[in-house]
Amino acid sequence: MAVRATVSRFPAVPDDLEACALQWGVFVTPFAATDERGQPPATGAFGDLVPRCESCWAYFNSYCDLERWGWTCCLCGALNGFDDDTARRFQRPDACPELNFSFVDLEIPVDDAGDGVQARPVYVAAVDLACSEEFLELIKSALLAALEALIPGSLFGLMTFSHKIGLYDLQGPIPVVKNVFVPPDLEEDGLPVPLEDAMPLLSFLAPVDTCKDRIAAALETLRPTSSWERGAASGQEEDTVLLGGRGFGTAMTALIDYLSSEYGSTFALARVFAFLSGAPDYGVGQLDTRRYGEQYASKGVDADLALLPEQIPFYRDLAAVAVQGGVCIGLFAVTDEYTDLASLKFLCIESGGSLFLYANTDDSTLPQDIYRLLSRPYAFGCVLRLRTSSDFEPGNSYGHFFPDPQYENVQHIICCDSFATYAYDFDFAHNDGFSRHTDPAVIQIAFQYSVVEPVEETSGNEKQSSASSLDPSSLAKAIYPLLISFSSPDKQAFPRHTLSHAALIMSESPIFLLDAFTNLVVYYSSTADPSIPFPPPHDCLLRTTVNRLKQDRCITPKLTFIHGGKDDSTLFESYLIEEQDVDGSGFTTGSGFVAFRETVRNVAVEIIHEESGS
Incomplete structure (x- = not known):
């Protein structure tokens, strides 16, 4: 499971949230093989034995305060006691991953009395x-x-x-x-x-x-x-x-x-x-x-x-x-x-x-x-539940799921693969925000599922016309493509350019790789040295980069090679959106995405300085 926050620091009070005008929430990829730092989960059995808070029903976790005969819930602050079996089990910390790790994947025993026929997956093609x-x-x-x-x-x-x-x-x-x-x-x-x-x-x-x-x-x-x-x-x-x-x-x-x-x-x-x-x-x-x-x-x-x-x-x-x-x-x-x-x-x-x-x-x-x-493996019969500590609470939720008709902040997912991503935004529970005490904000996400695994797991992708289930990095490329320059097929020049002709001219690089999520475009400028091989060799850095991009996402992007001055460059130029009339005024906008991002960063710094001064 990977959890990515929309902001690196949570706002302290509602006024800060209102002033920054940024979305406050998290993106959750529940069936991801690793967390947001690339770390796999700690695994174990007896998921049904993990203690739960008697007040908010949160699961015991490594952020809870542990005492000899009980524990304090890190979400609601309630004190809970241990039964004898749990107390004995927790005396062996090595056998209890929930004591030591924040990302755990625990098996839950199932009834073996059935004949197992219901686990057979069914596929129907409607042509x-x-x-x-x-x-x-x-x-x-x-x-x-x-x-x-x-x-x-x-x-x-x-x-x-x-x-x-x-x-x-x-x-x-x-x-x-x-x-x-x-x-x-x-x-x-x-x-x-x-x-x-x-x-x-x-x-x-x-x-x-x-x-x-x-x-x-x-x-x-x-x-x-x-x-x-x-x-x-x-x-x-x-x-x-x-x-x-x-x-x-x-x-x-x-x-x-x-x-x-x-x-x-x-x-x-x-x-x-x-x-x-x-x-x-x-x-x-x-x-x-x-x-x-x-x-x-x-x-x-x-x-x-x-x-x-x-x-x-x-x-x-x-x-x-x-x-x-x-x-x-x-x-x-x-x-x-x-x-x-x-x-x-x-x-x-x-x-x-x-x-x-x-x-x-x-x-x-x-x-x-x-x-x-x-x-690739996929989960089915899934239930997703998000809980927060008492100072803030989940607001809206977004994704390919349907809400539980009885319980709040519980979503049911029929089928979920390792790329499926869901989003939540947060609201403050009261006007004091986080200012009443210094306890850290805590988010707990529980994901229950059954799994179907293919014989051979292959990295791969699927082409999606709906962006509502994409992870943040994929969605960013779909909205604002990534443009990378290369001084030669084996040497990268600059990792990101603005999407404009001016950026191409200023970089003086002969080769550009544009990643638009569903399209990968390798573009050779019209002034590129004729001695540079076109298309790039299969064993060069540029080709390696292209192959990695194709494998590390949920689509099969189309790869196109364009030699400026010889081939039709319309496809590549259509992505130079900062030089297009995007608001219908008949003129190009005065500032693009990179300038907008810098403006947001500067305003955020000003807010931080004002708070520090006060």
């Missing part, structure tokens, strides 16, 4: 067939890669959707698909035939261990729906039917209901990977893509710069149903058209999944992303 051949070829490649990453014992299901839902029987000698037609009427609720009646769930979910070849064979049978099929379903002439008929909302509603029937019996976690080639435009949950731009044109607002609101609450409501059924949904959209992700995103956010967007099929990294996504 859009109202698409192009190129889209399907990409999806086939991605799912074949996913099959190689799934752990033994996994169950896999294949479903397609368009104007009909297709369920594949993957356990027989040849793949068989059974179809249920999607009602086109928005007022019609549900399918004419429940999916369970079309195919029992345990026939739909195939063991990957024994059916991998049959799953691969079924993938090869996927074909886009024809205009004739869509016309017949909608009652229109074939020539008048455009590419569409994407009954995504109905398909997801039926699939969640289908899987929920076995939640807690056949599986403890179901992960749905939904692949979309455009916006849902058929049946319930269809979205009006014509509104893009039209609603802003009359107001004089640039639609490309507008933050689009949620169009309908359908997918937010559906996400709540998915949560109750233990279904985590990841959405992979491969399209360059308006798809209203502002409405679709709630399926992912609420259920613990992620939203992936690829502009086209030609240079999509979807196969690599989904393989790496499934190749």
